[in-house]
Amino acid sequence: xxxxxxxxxxxxxxxxxxxxxxxxxxxxxxxxxxxxxxxxxxxxxxxxxxxxxxxxxxxxxxxxxxxxxxxxxxxxxxxxxxxxxxxxxxxxxxxxxxxxxxxxxxxxx
Amino acid sequence: xxxxxxxxxxxxxxxxxxxxxxxxxxxxxxxxxxxxxxxxxxxxxxxxxxxxxxxxxxxxxxxxxxxxxxxxxxxxxxxxxxxxxxxxxxxxxxxxxxxxxxxxxxxxxxxxxx
Numbered sequence: 001x002x003x004x005x006x007x008x009x010x011x012x013x014x015x016x017x018x019x020x021x022x023x024x025x026x027x028x029x030x031x032x033x034x035x036x037x038x039x040x041x042x043x044x045x046x047x048x049x050x051x052x053x054x055x056x057x058x059x060x061x062x063x064x065x066x067x068x069x070x071x072x073x074x075x076x077x078x079x080x081x082x083x084x085x086x087x088x089x090x091x092x093x094x095x096x097x098x099x100x101x102x103x104x105x106x107x108x109x
Numbered sequence: 110x111x112x113x114x115x116x117x118x119x120x121x122x123x124x125x126x127x128x129x130x131x132x133x134x135x136x137x138x139x140x141x142x143x144x145x146x147x148x149x150x151x152x153x154x155x156x157x158x159x160x161x162x163x164x165x166x167x168x169x170x171x172x173x174x175x176x177x178x179x180x181x182x183x184x185x186x187x188x189x190x191x192x193x194x195x196x197x198x199x200x201x202x203x204x205x206x207x208x209x210x211x212x213x214x215x216x217x218x219x220x221x222x223x
Contacts, residue, residue, distance in 0.1 A: 002168075008149075033211055042113075042199065042214035043152075087151065095140055095159055096167065097212060101151035 002026045004100035006088050011106045012078055020073045020103045022088035030091040034062050034073045037085045037102070046086075047073070075105070083107045112136070113215035115200050121221045128187040130218050132200030141183035142201040142212060143167075143175065152199065158183055190222045 003025040012018040024032070031050040035043035049055055049064035049071060061074040075082055088100040116131040134141065140159050144152040144167075154167030156175040164175050172194060176184045183202075187194055197219050203212040 004151075040217075042216050045211040045213070048211060089152075095157055095165070096154060097142075098154070098168075099144075099152040101149055 002090070002092055002098040004088055004090055004098060006086075006100040006103045008101070009104045009106070011108060013108050014078055014080060016078050018075045018078060018105060020075070020086050020088075020105070022071045022073070022100060024069050024071070024088070024090050024100075026090050026092040026098060028092045029066060030093065032062075032064055032071050033089040033091070033097065034060075034071075035087040035089065037087060039084075043087055078107050080107050080109065113200055113202055113213050115198075115215040115218045117218050118216060119219045121223060122187075122190050124191060124222055126187075126190050126222075128190050128220065128222075130185040130187075130198055130200075130220070132183045132185070132202075132215055133181050134183075134200075134202040134213070135181065136202065136204075136213075137180065138202035138204055138213075139180070140203045140205075140212075141177065142203075143173075143183065143185045144199045144201065145169070145196040146199055146217075147196050155185065155198075187220075190220075192222050194220065195222045196220060 006022045034046040037043040047062035054063045059076045085102040087102045089097045113134045142157040143155045158164045158177040174186045200215040201212040
């Protein structure tokens with residue numbers, strides 16, 4: 001089966017940096033995605049990594065190490081609106097995305 | 110912008126009822142998916158479809174069936190609803206995944222079975 005692990009909750013202060021780790025053990029690997037989901041809303045796409053290294057997109061960056069089965073999402077200059085759940089997902093075949101349980105980030109003033 | 114529309118946002122159904130959840134996407138995507146989302150368990154794939162009239166079981170297909178008669182529409186069917194199917198259901202669609210395309214989600218359907 002697929003095993004995708006990420007912390008359940010994280011708390012940080014406005015303006016700070018938070019790093020959300022994701023480790024995975026899947027039967028195949030065809031890319032790793034990060035999504036943001038605000039309470040009661042649909043997940044929205046944040047980033048995609050298929051090769052090792054860092055992908056930067058504004059305040060958000062995502063890193064991948066395929067040999068370690070490891071990724072992280074880095075959120076910089078945290079804002080109150082970044083309070084949400086962050087989902088790590090692995091495409092483990094041709095079509096399917098398998099998701100972790102999500103990390104709830106709370107940003108405090 | 111890609112739009113994935115789920116026709117019902119909130120439903121309350123009785124145990125044993127047949128339930129239809131409808132999903133329509135407007136971007137000519139080949140692939141469509143149904144997930145359910147439960148606290149602490151994340152999103153779990155129920156069924157997916159990579160073409161009209163084609164369907165594949167996901168990780169938790171028991172108690173569900175699907176229908177894809179047209180490219181833009183993917184329906185999830187609960188033949189006989191049970192209380193353990195109370196959940197939030199998310200429909201999604203995507204282009205050919207080999208291109209690294211992400212999937213786009215609908216707003217979700219909150220189903221309560223009493």
